Amino acid sequence: MGRVPEGSETATIAVMGATGSGKSSFINLVSGSSLRTSDSLHSCTEEVAVTEPFVVDSRKVLLVDTPGFDDTNKSDSDILKLIADFLTSSYKEGQTLTGLIFIHRISDHRMGGISLKNFRTFRKLCGEQTLRNVVIVTNMWSGIDPHLGEERERELATNDAFFKPALDKGTKMFRHTDSLESALSIIRYILDNRPVVLQIQKELVDEKKDISQTAAVDELERQLQAAKEVQRIETERLKRELEEAERAREEEARRQREAEARRRQEELDRIEAERKRAEEQRAREQREWEERMRVEEQERKAAIERQQRELEAKIAEERRQREETERRRREAQARYERELAEMREREREAARRREAEAEAERQRIQEEARRERERRQWEYEDRMARERARIEEERRIQRENAERLERELEWQRQNEGGGCFIQ
Numbered sequence: 479m480g481r482v483p484e485g486s487e488t489a490t491i492a493v494m495g496a497t498g499s500g501k502s503s504f505i506n507l508v509s510g511s512s513l514r515t516s517d518s519l520h521s522c523t524e525e526v527a528v529t530e531p532f533v534v535d536s537r538k539v540l541l542v543d544t545p546g547f548d549d550t551n552k553s554d555s556d557i558l559k560l561i562a563d564f565l566t567s568s569y570k571e572g573q574t575l576t577g578l579i580f581i582h583r584i585s586d587h588r589m590g591g592i593s594l595k596n597f598r599t600f601r602k603l604c605g606e607q608t609l610r611n612v613v614i615v616t617n618m619w620s621g622i623d624p625h626l627g628e629e630r631e632r633e634l635a636t637n638d639a640f641f642k643p644a645l646d647k648g649t650k651m652f653r654h655t656d657s658l659e660s661a662l663s664i665i666r667y668i669l670d671n672r673p674v675v676l677q678i679q680k681e682l683v684d685e686k687k688d689i690s691q692t693a694a695v696d697e698l699e700r701q702l703q704a705a706k707e708v709q710r711i712e713t714e715r716l717k718r719e720l721e722e723a724e725r726a727r728e729e730e731a732r733r734q735r736e737a738e739a740r741r742r743q744e745e746l747d748r749i750e751a752e753r754k755r756a757e758e759q760r761a762r763e764q765r766e767w768e769e770r771m772r773v774e775e776q777e778r779k780a781a782i783e784r785q786q787r788e789l790e791a792k793i794a795e796e797r798r799q800r801e802e803t804e805r806r807r808r809e810a811q812a813r814y815e816r817e818l819a820e821m822r823e824r825e826r827e828a829a830r831r832r833e834a835e836a837e838a839e840r841q842r843i844q845e846e847a848r849r850e851r852e853r854r855q856w857e858y859e860d861r862m863a864r865e866r867a868r869i870e871e872e873r874r875i876q877r878e879n880a881e882r883l884e885r886e887l888e889w890q891r892q893n894e895g896g897g898c899f900i901q
Contacts, residue, residue, distance in 0.1 A: 495581035497546040577668030605677025610648030
């Protein structure tokens with residue numbers, strides 16, 4: 479490694495994997511960074527983090543640390559949105575990924591549901607066409623017998639349920655032995671790749687899809703439905719077992735099973751109550767947002783009317799003073815009043831158009847918010863930000879118009895005070 483060369487091409491590499499798989503430790507080792515790490519399964523990476531540039535074989539390298547989809551503090555949807563926002567903004571700025579690293583703990587007894595879910599979502603996020611730029615890194619070899627580790631590695635590479643489909647499409651598998659040399663060899667392999675555009679970047683930027691329409695979200699929802707189906711089947715199985723056991727066991731055992739069933743039902747009721755509370759909270763926040771928009775609109779209209787009244791009062795005062803003191807300029811004053819009236823009419827027409835546009839925009843936002851608030855809270859927040867920006871722009875335009883009229887009045891007074899008479 480060494481000093482970052484001036485003007486060298488930057489290779490950006492994203493590092494993904496389950497919580498506690500060693501992503502941050504790998505990044506810190508190879509880049510000399512000091513990202514937070516944890517020996518537990520509690521997530522330390524809650525946001526997308528990018529290292530300072532470092533150099534490998536005269537190439538400038540950036541590593542991107544991402545939270546796992548099994549994050550302890552955020553939902554899978556929130557994690558996907560974080561990663562998608564970063565990838566989208568990077569792609570819009572012309573930055574593409576040279577490679578992606580998916581880290582898997584070889585010390586895991588088996589590749590469980592969470593690991594499979596992470597990898598399947600990872601594949602949908604990347605797209606099948608970019609798998610040649612993907613590297614699967616197995617780590618934590620020091621905590622396992624080498625022969626057992628090789629057996630697990632072989633199963634991961636040959637089992638269609640695990641990594642074999644991705645390896646068949648060009649993905650490579652490397653071992654990371656916690657040494658700088660093994661980490662650098664992985665980075666060097668990726669540096670030979672040509673940068674690629676991920677499937678989620680194409681969907682969100684090129685195809686202008688909503689994030690809910692992406693393959694990665696479809697995969698998350700498919701996994702959610704599958705989990706619900708498993709839970710339903712398991713619930714039905716437990717119910718059948720309970721019914722069969724009730725007929726075969728003693729009364730005390732029957733009461734215990736019924737108590738367990740009640741506990742499960744209470745847990746389901748609690749989950750349902752929490753869901754309803756969350757929906758009520760979203761609805762309450764929506765109502766509060768609409769009320770804030772209504773109050774701001776009223777304040778904006780009142781400010782416009784107040785400015786108009788003040789302007790008209792000033793014009794009337796100027797007119798009375800000119801009529802009393804300067805008869806010979808009545809014709810010029812009349813012409814000025816006509817122009818000013820036309821200007822006010824144009825301004826009122828512009829204000830009416832803006833109000834109509836604001837009303838139409840507000841109705842559209844309200845309708846979209848009604849349809850979308852149960853599915854995507856973040857869209858609602860984004861629309862709210864755009865609405866605030868638009869209102870601020872209208873206020874700025876209104877202030878500029880008022881200041882322009884004031885300057886015209888001042889200019890007119892200065893001309894009149896200078897003794898310019900029109901015969």
